[in-house]
Amino acid sequence: MEISWLLLPLVYIIAALALISKIIPKQNLNPKLPPGPKPWPLIGNFNLIGSIPHQSLHFLSQKYGGIMLLKFGKFPVVVASSPEIAKQFLKIHDTVFASRPALAAGKYLSYNYSDMSFAPYGPYWRQTRKIFLSEVFNARKLESFEHVRMEEMHNFLSHLCSLSGKRVVLRDHLMRFTLSSISRIVLGYKYFSESEHEKSIIKLDELIGLLDEWFFLTGVFNIGDWIPWLNFLDLQGYVKKMKDLRKKLDRFLNHVIDDHLDRRNEEKGLNSKDVVDKLLQLAEDPNLEVKLTRDCVKALVQNLLLGGIDTSATTVEWTIHEILRHPCVLQRAKEELDRVIGRNRWVEENDFSQLPYIDAIIMESIRLHPLATLLAPHYSVEDCKVAGYDISKGTMVLINTWSIGRDPTSWDKPEEFLPERFLSKEIDMLGSNFALLPFGSGRRRCPGYNLGLNVVRTTLANLLHGFELKLVEGMNSEDICVKEEYGLTTHPKEPLEIILEPTLSFDLY
Ligand code: HEM
Numbered sequence: 001m002e003i004s005w006l007l008l009p010l011v012y013i014i015a016a017l018a019l020i021s022k023i024i025p026k027q028n029l030n031p032k033l034p035p036g037p038k039p040w041p042l043i044g045n046f047n048l049i050g051s052i053p054h055q056s057l058h059f060l061s062q063k064y065g066g067i068m069l070l071k072f073g074k075f076p077v078v079v080a081s082s083p084e085i086a087k088q089f090l091k092i093h094d095t096v097f098a099s100r101p102a103l104a105a106g107k108y109l110s111y112n113y114s115d116m117s118f119a120p121y122g123p124y125w126r127q128t129r130k131i132f133l134s135e136v137f138n139a140r141k142l143e144s145f146e147h148v149r150m151e152e153m154h155n156f157l158s159h160l161c162s163l164s165g166k167r168v169v170l171r172d173h174l175m176r177f178t179l180s181s182i183s184r185i186v187l188g189y190k191y192f193s194e195s196e197h198e199k200s201i202i203k204l205d206e207l208i209g210l211l212d213e214w215f216f217l218t219g220v221f222n223i224g225d226w227i228p229w230l231n232f233l234d235l236q237g238y239v240k241k242m243k244d245l246r247k248k249l250d251r252f253l254n255h256v257i258d259d260h261l262d263r264r265n266e267e268k269g270l271n272s273k274d275v276v277d278k279l280l281q282l283a284e285d286p287n288l289e290v291k292l293t294r295d296c297v298k299a300l301v302q303n304l305l306l307g308g309i310d311t312s313a314t315t316v317e318w319t320i321h322e323i324l325r326h327p328c329v330l331q332r333a334k335e336e337l338d339r340v341i342g343r344n345r346w347v348e349e350n351d352f353s354q355l356p357y358i359d360a361i362i363m364e365s366i367r368l369h370p371l372a373t374l375l376a377p378h379y380s381v382e383d384c385k386v387a388g389y390d391i392s393k394g395t396m397v398l399i400n401t402w403s404i405g406r407d408p409t410s411w412d413k414p415e416e417f418l419p420e421r422f423l424s425k426e427i428d429m430l431g432s433n434f435a436l437l438p439f440g441s442g443r444r445r446c447p448g449y450n451l452g453l454n455v456v457r458t459t460l461a462n463l464l465h466g467f468e469l470k471l472v473e474g475m476n477s478e479d480i481c482v483k484e485e486y487g488l489t490t491h492p493k494e495p496l497e498i499i500l501e502p503t504l505s506f507d508l509y
Pocket residue numbers: 116117118129303304305307308309311312315371372375376377437438439440441443444445446447448449451452453456
């Protein structure tokens with residue numbers, strides 16, 4: 001009898017433990033983790049990340065392999081550096097890794113994670129993606145804006161013609177052109193002034209400066225994100241810069257929204273004309289699954305502006321760098337343009353099926369200089385086994401496309417610029433070939449790839465078709481610098497100065 005009284009509490013404890021173990025998910029006490037360098041207390045592996053993070057990570061992957069685990073502060077970060085491992089994250093376990101980490105940049109620079117790029121995976125992200133795909137990126141919509149792109153392209157080429165023989169920083173003109181096109185598509189018209197006498201809320205160069213800073217600040221490794229108790233010190237000063245930038249961009253976006261609202265009030269029953277109109281119309285829709293607030297509209301407009309300028313401009317810039325370093329490539333490209341297009345007209349978007357060499361040059365440039373070298377960071381929403389390793393919920397995943405583009409098992413002579421490799425076999429760059437991921441793959445793949453590629457192709461082809469591109473005096477092709485400046489998009493460190501001489505008849509410019 002006495003014994004059974006003693007046993008009773010034990011029975012209760014065992015029953016309680018059994019119940020708890022059912023309610024609380026089982027923790028893997030002995031997880032199999034990917035290889036990686038030993039982290040230091042507090043900083044984790046930050047000491048191993050230099051000013052060009054994708055190169056530091058590439059270097060580490062040579063030692064630890066295609067999948068490696070690092071710590072940023074106390075948080076786990078997994079890096080994929082081979083096509084097979086990228087496929088695991090972006091295709092096989094896509095739903096688990098389709099979210100984004102909550103970084104300061106998303107909080108301060110995208111209206112509290114309200115744009116599509118920073119939004120966590122869930123109903124709001126799904127809704128914005130649906131809106132973008134139907135209202136901006138569907139083939140019919142893109143076609144309806146082709147005349148805008150071609151008009152702006154013509155302005156761009158004419159302006160370059162007027163600078164004939166002078167030293168030109170190509171990047172400045174590319175940014176101007178892409179900003180002008182995307183502004184007219186998304187905002188209806190350009191809200192910036194291009195000269196001293198025009199009046200507007202912002203000058204073109206100032207706006208480009210703000211957008212450039214956005215890309216820089218969203219790519220930085222902000223210590224406060226990883227060592228939260230140091231956040232309040234803002235040791236690198238990035239959070240202050242983010243808040244200052246937010247104020248400036250917000251002023252511009254408020255002006256754009258108010259101007260659209262005023263016009264909607266003036267012209268009652270106005271059909272939506274541009275993307276801002278459409279977003280404002282959706283913001284009034286009571287049936288929308290997740291309400292679109294004014295901040296959401298601003299975040300999405302900003303998202304499109306940013307997506308549409310730097311991406312295409314920088315891709316063309318890198319490609320011109322490589323072409324000028326390889327005069328044979330330039331010559332072969334010009335021959336193709338002369339043969340297919342002739343000397344009496346500009347290249348148009350629908351010419352591209354007949355310009356395989358130009359396409360091959362772009363793909364080769366993108367392989368060596370992917371714009372988003374680490375894609376945008378992905379984030380796991382549950383525990384998952386990847387390539388035999390245990391990856392816990394809350395892990396940030398970086399896909400090192402810079403490293404993957406140099407993978408010797410996928411690419412012959414990976415360090416050489418050889419567009420011809422893309423002529424001999426068809427290689428997809430839209431997400432089904434994991435050795436070439438300029439737009440990512442899976443749920444988070446870039447929704448703007450069609451627009452981006454159209455702009456990159458026509459801009460590059462017309463620059464080569466309509467101008468002789470010369471290096472400035474005293475510079476040789478070997479002197480062209482291919483060093484990088486890291487950010488969410490990675491630019492050439494030294495913007496190239498060149499001289500452009502028109503080569504077609506003057507009435508075309
Ligand atoms: C050459 C041009 C472009 C390149 C190389 C490019 C590249 C990328 C990459 C690498 C990503 C991240 C994918 C990932 O996280 O897995 C992305 C996302 C995105 N891009 Fe692009 N992009 C280009 C053009 C554009 C354009 C023209 C727009 C819009 C006007 C745009 C809008 C976006 C948006 C909204 C996202 C976020 C998608 C999401 O998180 O669900 N992109 N892009």
